[in-house]
Amino acid sequence: MNCFPCFSSHKSKNSSSKNETNQNDEHDFRPPVATTKHIEERETEQLPVKTFNFRELATATKNFRQECLLGEGGYGRVYKGTLQSTGQLVAVKQFDKHGIHGSKEFQAEVLSLAKLEHPNLVKLIGYCADGDQRLLVFEYVSGGSLQDHLYEQKPSQKPMNWITRMKIAFGAAQGLDYLHDKVNPPVIYRDLKASNILLDDEFYPKLCDFGLHNLEPGTGDSLFLSSRVMDTYGYSAPEYTRGDELTVKSDVYSFGVVLLELITGRRAVDTTKPNDEQNLVAWAQPIFRDPKRYPDMADPLLRRNFSERGLNQAVAITSMCLQEEPTARPLISDVMVALSFLSMSTEDGIPTAVPILSFRDKSMSIALSRHGSCSVTPFSLPRKEDDNASSVSSESEDEDEEELRKSKKKQEEEKPATCYDDESDSDFEKGQEEKHSQLEKPGSSSSSSDSGSERIRRSTDETNVTAQSLKIKYSYSSEEDDDERLSSKSSFKSDEEITSFRYDCDRDHDDSTMNTSRGINSLAHDDDDDDEEEEEENHETHLEHIHSSKSEVQSVSSDSDEDDKEKNPETQFEHTHSSKSEIRRVYSDSDEDDKEKNHETQLEHTQSTKSEVQSLFSDDDAGQGSGGSFLHRFEPEKEEHISSSDED
């Protein structure tokens, strides 16, 4: 008996008796040698992954018939199949035979792949290693790839609308965030591209081909390598071409290319275009520096049905992801948070503004605050002649702050009118909303009925809960907490203030508090112009605090327990928001007036602009304070919609 029956056949490639043995041993996880149990094998017993024999997969795919062929990629061919035993639809990836890995090696990779489970990753169902055959069996994703939907649409299909595109980007970012931040050690995808983002019938995105890098044939196989390089050309980060080591930030670059494709509807590489437009990133770089041209860069199929702010912020995120210098690129977790807001479709169709408090990395906050409304200070990509410009460097902080202030002022002057017109809002959207709401339900799972996977998925959901679901707790941590909070290997933090957030999926949270009426809330005690002037002054003061070294991280929240406060000068905001763009901040207070005043000012300042994110803030109500929490609502400013009516 063999723990991995498919791995047992070293002797004969075509041995039918072996196949019979395999068939008999199917799904048998007993160890090959009764006395020895390897760690991997013990782990396999608990993993929700099946072994298949070759015959079973041949049956499933009608003997790998051409009509079942879904396509051929760098690793080999992919067939659609139906498992006879369960009737489940699957995608069977048959690896090219040249340069295949030994069964042990393959087994080890399967083991690590099987551990990766997230709703935005294509689920591995099983594998087969039989003779020289190496196959992986994945869940079948019915809607085709993002590449198909962007570029190879059937005439009957509607182009994807803006919100759907942002939701796809958001889902893909969630999948990537899982690989980078929730898995230990982190998994570098290396192969993120539009053809590897599969969509189900409701346009819910799932990443495929993750973690397969180690299954690539040996490096001696130049044919294989050249085809892989060709496939990823246009998505690869500059460090890849330089031959430098790839990091999670290389994936962020590739993600930026995908985001750019979603925004522009242009392929990463398109040899049918004029020379200067063939490489999408090279074409887009000059436009990134000129926000007036952003609307022209958007996919014509969108017919300008998007909000200008949404477009501006999406382009700002994209340009950050595409920075030459890996460390200047944002963390995918920050990208994910930003996209969670941009992908919200609200009752009135206005995408929710991104609260700039949301990010681990200040540079993302700054970039987005510059694109908070119709008229903004341009977000500049680093220029080559400027050595220090590859990131939002400490030297440029003063300028940044100045720009933030100007931007805020300008935004307050311009009160743009609504709106976002999502005329092509489709059933897909509804499906997406349902998916999100399913994730919100405690214990809900997207599709798997497998109890093992159910368990893993639930824990995954809990750590990856989206900004659209439940509650986000933002923490400004003290130095002593930094290591713990930013223990992620993928966190490239500067020596600036450590701003971290954590998702807190509090299942017990009373959702009823999330669904009170909407309405723009003005800053409490800030209704007249005089107060605003004062506030402005305070903002300036507090910028210094916000951008101070991490050892000087300011405590923003008041805490009734003085000792606790000293031990943990941590500021905690709990931002709770629903898909209806409500964000409420829970704030505890009971403390000294001065401190509260500072807190208030700082809070207000870090929102960057009242017009972008408005908070209700009051601390003089002892009753509410003692109640432990106080709600602060963020409300997107109405904004100008780039009307399509004329162009159309």
Ligand SMILES: Nc1ncnc2c1ncn2[C@@H]1O[C@H](COP(=O)(O)OP(=O)(O)OP(=O)(O)O)[C@@H](O)[C@H]1O
């Ligand atoms: N789980 C799946 N469900 C449905 N279709 C799939 C699945 N996995 C792959 N496919 C489809 O099979 C085809 C081949 O996929 P594959 O991943 O091998 O190639 P690729 O993505 O085009 O290239 P590369 O291997 O370089 O990433 C693609 O059309 C892909 O959409």
